[in-house]
Amino acid sequence: MSTSPFVVLPSSHARAHDTFPDAVELAQLLQEQIRGEVRFDPASKALYSTDASNYRHIPIGVVIPRDEADVIATVTLCRRFNAPILTRGGGTSLAGQGCNAAVILDFSKYMNGMGEIDVQNRTVKVQPGIVLDRVRDAAEKLHLTFAPDPATHSRCTIGGMIGNNSCGVHGLMGGKTVDNIATLDLLLYDGTRLTVGPTTESELTANIAAGGRTGEIYATLKSLRDTYSAQVRERFPNIPRRVSGFNLDELLPENSFNVARALVGSEGTCAIILGATLQLVQSPPCRTLVGVGFPDIFLAADHVPQILEHKPIGFEGMDGLLLDAMRRKQKFAEELTLLPDGNGFLIIEFGADTQPEANAKARALAAYLKTLPAEPTTRIYTSAEAKSVWRIRESALGATAFIPGVGTGWEGWEDAAVDPTQLGSYLRAIFALMNEYGYRSPMYGHFGQGCVHMRHNFDLQSEAGILKFRQFMDRATDIALAHGGSLSGEHGDGQARGALLPKMFGEELMHAFRTFKRLFDPTNRMNPNKLIDAHEPHEDLRLGADYNPWHPKTHFAYAENNGSFADANLRCVGVGACRKTDAGTMCPSFMATGEELHSTRGRAHLLWELMQGEVLPDQWRNKQVKESLDLCLACKACKSECPVSVDMATYKSEFLAHHYEGESRPLSHYAFGRIDVFARLASYAPHLVNAINHTPLISSIMKKLLHIHPQRTFPRFSKPFTPDRRLARDPQRRRDRRIPLPADAPEVFLWADTFNNYFHPAAMRAAHQVLTTAGFRVTLPTQHLCCGRPLYDFGMLSTAKDYLLKTLNALTPQLLAGTPIVVLEPSCASVFRDELTNLLPYDPRAQKLHDQTFLLSEFLVKHAPNYRPPQLDEKILVHGHCHHRATMGMHDELALLRLTGADVELLDSGCCGMAGPFGFEKDKYTxxxxxxxxxxLPAVRNKAASTILVTDGFSCAEQITQNTKAKPMHLAEVLALRQSTDPLS
Known part of the structure; x- marks a missing residue:
């Protein structure tokens, strides 16, 4: 029998069928009374059942308000039905405060406005759903910023930051969110509206004298201040990163009785924030970053106090385990080389009005570090290098969430903070406890303020593992408190740490906290059982001892996920990087719609819930899951940009394959999925087929039959590329043919993909010329072959396997000989580099084809070191195909183009939106x-006439030509321009 004082409590699975009895009537009334969106359907509940934490609560429903009137009406109706309410931002909370059995208000879609920046007072008014980076980008134009900047800055909302009292990298420069709030506009559950901020004694007296609900609030707050001032001063840790508990210290006279700041960090348990006035700070325009390497992270932590004397504005730490995790995931390989030698790293940023000033501060630190007995290594970075180093740090959470060969790292004890002078001692003590329990976690975080982040390999699926996790939390709490620390230094208490707060604050202050909570929310309807009177940390787990998902038979192997589709979807831990809209490719459909349903995270959560069978019915036949996946463009960006490498393109194919088992498919699936068959037939008489396809009446009928949008035009078929025919017709090519190749000239196999061979043979012709000129004997397929790329868009995986087996049979001689296979179309190359080994994991030829497949740029860089491209004076504008970026990367292509001497610019254009058949379909055209x-398209339309536009993807080129008069070129065509007859010119 266990001697643990804890017991395993009911998990979310045991209570998944609990329902709110009046949900249907509440939803109907909401739909009648608000302009916003009311979603009480199973898929919406599944989408919002968890955040980025370990916890899962099925909500009553979701409301997406358009304005304050919608919020007021929603609260009024919820009060009528006694329904709890949870306000949610970006859904990236790590302590469980972002999920509850409540009506969830999601402000991010509509209530995300921002007023004009008041430069004189350095303030700006915002709505709660605005994303942090929008505020910062606007402020930076005026050399101002909102100082708190967590790693989720590209998608976290201001409302969520206020709820959690977020901070981030530059806490040294401007403090936590609480330090940067001027006023808050509030709505209470009982309907009370008030604006709060700093309060003078005369204002306090007047507010109390006014009576009513407002008078009651201020009178009780004054009583709390007067009763507990001594306790607050004694028990609240005097450290930079105390986030745990309520901010009763803001009610003290020295803090101007600031009610707004007292409510920061209350995690939606007290009030609804309708608006906020933010305090901005000056942003140093010039910055210099220094990297410091120590033998271990403990020594690095020991030296934090001395380094703080140099007054940095940013001060982060990382250990070697974090970097090992990134290497295992094959992420940031180039960036990692920028870090100095060592196994414990500090990243220190200095700011100033001029670059020489910032550089001088960095050099002074470097000189000081040379005098230390620990002999750390240092490196001062250029601005370009600094961006790469910051990318490493910002990706830390995702890097530790799932590590191949190690498993999932869970939150729980991921956020404690101590005084920086205690940091080395704290890390050694917590590391010893981890060793005792057999836990492992990288250590990283805001070392300059003593805040350390971790994710441990907790066992949250067995009774023994869960009890062990709970015991560890208790003992880790003791260690943090022994070092004068706080249980939370940034992420809040929520459910992960709420039940541990009595150990930190004592019963008297806990009574004060409960009084504070009940003052604003007497009926406990605002995010109940979080932070105050919280459920236990080992209760309501997303997993739990009764976790038993469906493990269906699958087409793909999912080798990195124990061969389990359920485990594959468990990868998503809610980091929310797929909700960014400002850069990169992931997630294109979310960028277009702003819907959680269309984010990678949303789809992963739906598929995970589908494997539970508790909220979403019908398994593979579920129509709402299919609806979510229908707008997935299968761009594969999530596999590279998602910190945990969620592979939604593969999951979509898997789902659709089973969804249509035994069912008839739409005609368009066959027309698009088997396009290689029709392209081959059309190639016998392409001019005739093109004439028929572009006859208005016939074209209109075909578009209706295939559900193609009327604005799209059919791509034109061509005769396939045949080297001998072209050489015979072109005297110049005949001269090239007589270029003497050595008898032992290496062979390269040029893959004749459907798109370039039957639609764009000029690229095939140019590639043949370039490879021949580079000194290679080029061979081509002797039969019709296709990788089957379009089949994956429709889940036609059995047919896809047949295509791949035919390809492997045909290429067996080349595979055995080690002949490089050069593929021009990135989406086809990605089949061989990705889907192939996942569909045919036990065929050794599959791995050979994976290893021997190269894009043209990759091949020339890696296998033709003496090749020199033609010299060009023009500017080159490059749009990278999604699969090119995600699976192979753009480095080799850009390097090759820059060897031409041209001015090369890679557009941060994300997905072009065509994505094979996707852009042709009528319901996806918008x-x-x-x-x-x-x-x-704006970049294409605004480019100079002489600028060369390069994109290797057929779909990308098609999107451009269908919308503009521009004629994009394949890399091969650019390299064939002015090509010399010298094989190595």
Whole structure:
């Protein structure tokens, strides 16, 4: 029998069927009374059942208000039905405060406005759903900033930051969110509206004298201040990162009785924030970053106090385990080389009005570090290098969440903070406890303020493992408190640490906290059982001892996920990087719609819930899951940009394969999925087929039959590329043919993909010329072959396997000989580099083809070191195909183009929106055009006439030509320009 004082409590699975009895009536009334969106359907509940934490609560429903009137009406109706309410921002909370059995208000879609910046007072008014980076980008134009900047800055909302009292990298420069709030506009559950901020004694007296609900609030707050001032001063840790508990210290006279700041960090348990006035700070325009390497993270932590004397504005730490995790995930390989030698790293940023000033501060620190007995290594970075180093640090959470070969790292004890002078001692003590329990976690975080983040390999699926986790939490709490620390230094208490707060504050202050909570929320309807009177940390787990998902038979192997589709979808830990809209490719459909349903995270949560069978019915036949996946463009960006490498393109194919088992498919699936068959037939008489396809009446009928949007035009078929025919017709090529190749000239196999061979043979022709000129004997397929790329878009995986087996059989001689296979179309190359080994994991030829497949740029860089491209004076504008970026990367292509001497610019254009058949489909046309017009099409329309436009993806080129008069070129065509007859010119 266990001697633990704890017991395993009911998990979320045991209570998944609990329902709110009046949900249907509440939803109907909400739909009648608000302009916003009311979603009480199973999929919406599944989407919002968890955040980025270990916890899972099925909500009553979701409301997406358009304005304050919607919020007021929603609260009024919820009060009528006694329904609890949870306000949610970006859904990235780590302590469980972002999920509850409540009506969830999501402000991020509509209530995300921002007023004009008041430069004189350095303030700006915002709505709660605005994303932090929008505020910071606007402020930076005026050399101002909102100082708190957590790693989730590209998608976290201001409302969520206020709820959690977020901070981030530059806490040294401007403090936590609480230090940067001027006023808050509030709505209470009982309907009370008030604006709060700092309060003078005369204002306090007047507010109390006014009576009513407002008078009651101020009178009780004054009583709390007067009763507990001594306790607050004694028990609240005097450290930079105390986030745990309520901010009763803000009611003290020395803090101006600031009610707004007292409510920061209350995690939605007291009031609804309708608006906030933010205090901005000056942003140093010039910055210099220094990297410091110590033998271990403990020595690095020991030296934090001395380094703080140099007055940095940012001060982060990372250990070697974090870097090992990134290497295992094959992420940031180039960036990691920028770190100095060592196994414990500090990243220190200095700011100033001029670059020489910032550089001087950095050099002074470097000189000081040379005098230390620990002999750390240092490196001062250029601005470009600094961006790469910051990328490493910002990706730390995702890097530790899932590590191949190690498993999932869970939150729980991920956020404690101590005084920086105690940091080395604290880390050694917590590391010893981890060793005792057999836990492992990288250590990283805001070392300059003593805040350390971790994610441990807790066992949250067995009774023994859960009890062990709970015991560890208790003992880790003791260690943090022994070092004068706080249980939370940034992420809040929520459910992860709420039940531990009595150990930190004592019963008297806990009574004060409960009084504070009940003052604003007497009926406990605002995010109940979080932070105050919280459920236990080992209760309501997303997993739990009764976790028993469905493990269906699958087409793909999912080798990195124990062969389990359920485990694959467990990868997503809610980091929310797929909700960014400002850069990169992931997630294009979310960028277009702003819907959680269309984010990678949303889809992963739906598929995970589908494997539970508790909220979402019908398994593979579920229509709402299919609806979510329908707008997935299968861009693969999530596999590279998602910190935990969620592979939604593969999951979509898997789902669709089973969804249509035994069912008839739409005609368009066969027309698009088997396009290689029709392209081959059309190639016998392409001019005739093109004439028929573009006859108005026939074209209109075909578009209706295939559900193609009327604005799209059919791509034109061509005769396939045949080297001998072209050489015979072109005297110049005949001269090239007589270029003497050595008898032992190496062979390269040029893959004749469907798109370039039957639609764009000029690229095939140019690639043949380039490879021949580079000194290679080029061979081509002797039969019709296709990788089957379009089949994956429709889940036609059995047919895809047949295509791949045919390909492997045909290429067996080349595979055995080690012949490089050069592929021009990135989406086809990605089949061989990705889907192939996942579909045919036990065929050794599959791995060979994976290893021997190269894009043209990769091949020339890696296998033709003496090759020199033609010299060009023009500017080159490059749009990278999604699969190119995600699976192979753009480095080799850009390097090769820059060897031409041209001015090369890679557009941060994300997905073009065409994505094979996606952009042709009638119901997806709007999304397709929205994505194309985000960056790509404006850049194309604004380019100079002489600028060469390069994109290797057939779909990308098609999107451009269908919307502009521009004629994009494949890399091969650019390299064939002015090509000399010298094989190595």
């Amino acid at each position: 999304v397709s055009q929205t994505l194309a017009n985000r960056v790509l």
